[in-house]
Amino acid sequence: MLGLKIGIFTDSYRPYTSGVVRSIETFSEELQAQGHETYIFAPDYPKCEGNEHGVFRFSSIPAPTNSDFTLALPISFRLRPLLKKLDLDIIHVHSPFMLGRLGARWAKKLNLPLVFTFHTLYDQYVHYVPFGQNLTREITRKFCTDFCNNCDLVIVPTGVITGHLKSWGVASQIRVIPTGINLQNFRKDQKDWLQKKFNIDPANRIIMSVGRLGKEKNFSFIINSFKRIVNLFPDTRLILVGNGPEKEALVKQCINLGIADKVIFTGTLTGDETALAYNSAHIFAFASVTETQGLVIGEAKTAGLPVVAVRAFGVSEMVEDGIDGFLTDLNMDLFTDKIIYLLNNENVLRSMGRKAAINAEKISAHNCTNRLLDSYFGIMRNKDKKVSTSF
Numbered sequence: 001m002l003g004l005k006i007g008i009f010t011d012s013y014r015p016y017t018s019g020v021v022r023s024i025e026t027f028s029e030e031l032q033a034q035g036h037e038t039y040i041f042a043p044d045y046p047k048c049e050g051n052e053h054g055v056f057r058f059s060s061i062p063a064p065t066n067s068d069f070t071l072a073l074p075i076s077f078r079l080r081p082l083l084k085k086l087d088l089d090i091i092h093v094h095s096p097f098m099l100g101r102l103g104a105r106w107a108k109k110l111n112l113p114l115v116f117t118f119h120t121l122y123d124q125y126v127h128y129v130p131f132g133q134n135l136t137r138e139i140t141r142k143f144c145t146d147f148c149n150n151c152d153l154v155i156v157p158t159g160v161i162t163g164h165l166k167s168w169g170v171a172s173q174i175r176v177i178p179t180g181i182n183l184q185n186f187r188k189d190q191k192d193w194l195q196k197k198f199n200i201d202p203a204n205r206i207i208m209s210v211g212r213l214g215k216e217k218n219f220s221f222i223i224n225s226f227k228r229i230v231n232l233f234p235d236t237r238l239i240l241v242g243n244g245p246e247k248e249a250l251v252k253q254c255i256n257l258g259i260a261d262k263v264i265f266t267g268t269l270t271g272d273e274t275a276l277a278y279n280s281a282h283i284f285a286f287a288s289v290t291e292t293q294g295l296v297i298g299e300a301k302t303a304g305l306p307v308v309a310v311r312a313f314g315v316s317e318m319v320e321d322g323i324d325g326f327l328t329d330l331n332m333d334l335f336t337d338k339i340i341y342l343l344n345n346e347n348v349l350r351s352m353g354r355k356a357a358i359n360a361e362k363i364s365a366h367n368c369t370n371r372l373l374d375s376y377f378g379i380m381r382n383k384d385k386k387v388s389t390s391f
Helices: 019-033 079-086 098-109 122-128 133-148 159-168 193-197 219-232 247-257 271-280 295-302 313-317 332-344 346-363 365-380
Strands: 005-009 037-043 055-058 060-063 066-072 090-093 114-117 153-156 174-176 205-210 236-241 263-267 283-286 307-310 325-328
Touching: 005 019, 005 079, 005 098, 019 037, 019 295, 019 365, 037 066, 037 098, 066 098, 079 098, 090 098, 090 365, 098 114, 098 133, 114 365, 133 159, 153 159, 153 365, 159 174, 159 313, 193 271, 205 219, 205 271, 205 295, 219 236, 219 247, 219 332, 236 271, 247 263, 271 295, 283 295, 283 332, 295 307, 295 346, 307 332, 325 332, 332 346, 346 365
Parallel strands: 005 037, 005 090, 037 055, 090 114, 114 153, 153 174, 205 236, 205 283, 236 263, 283 307, 307 325
Antiparallel strands: 060 066
16 A cells, blocks of 8 residues: 555644644654655744654744744745645645644645544633633634634544534534553653753652643642641652743742742753653652643653542543552642542552553554544545535
């Protein structure tokens, strides 16, 4: 079977770090390893690497609410001849906005199957809009629903998001395909990287969380929980990996709570550094209530960390409650009690960590990519399906 040529349109890509970027990188690497070609159409950034094979950048401007993010200008006179030269088999978009809509338009023009991965609950991010949030939420849902209904296939990373989209009125075919984990990348022999990097006493136990430091990730909740934990266990440390607009406010919160010397903000780490950090920690805590999957939970489990997380949307399918971690309601006492339970029961902590590493294999990159390819070939067999005229 000949390899596919896949055009990937995304509004975020490296050097920006996010779950979307990680997903694109993971699937692209595995697709290429299986003999397929991927061509990525993405925004430009000030610190982009030169000579990126198979990556095509669009001129961009800084996003007003996030200086690390850029907004692509979906205009390029080189795009038409380039797409004709590439002779793509399928177009896969990772956003319903800028470059995602550009990819959708070209899928229609070239009569190619169009796949959309619904990574983000965009309606849960309206707190970045200064006014009219309820109206903005409804407009966003309608916008996303219309986009989904003009795609041949919508991919969601967890089953709970399927029901969510159907409740909005999405009628297109939906398939659950999680972002896979390159297992070998997150299993490291070195178990003291954090301790050496940040001069942490090896006797201390580390609670770790990873993500963009934005309101939607709910790090403030974790910090408040840690205040109670550290009062009971002074030998614990909280490690927060990532960067974002809420960092200054979170640092101030730690100072006000009197725990600033117990909390470490690492800033942005490379992929390998993040993997080493996972392997140096003891418990993974996650309180976001906006995740379609919670990819970092899978990474933490791969490294053998038990997870304590708030039960919300996709996260509810990433943790086997009571087996490889705990799921709780968005309740400070319940969440904190589960972490305290693990700190008080070393045998349970270790047992859950072992089960986490085993269960992570269910979403290996290889297995998830095979499911993606099966979906690609399925919609290609139905190319005579009615072509959308809405983009």
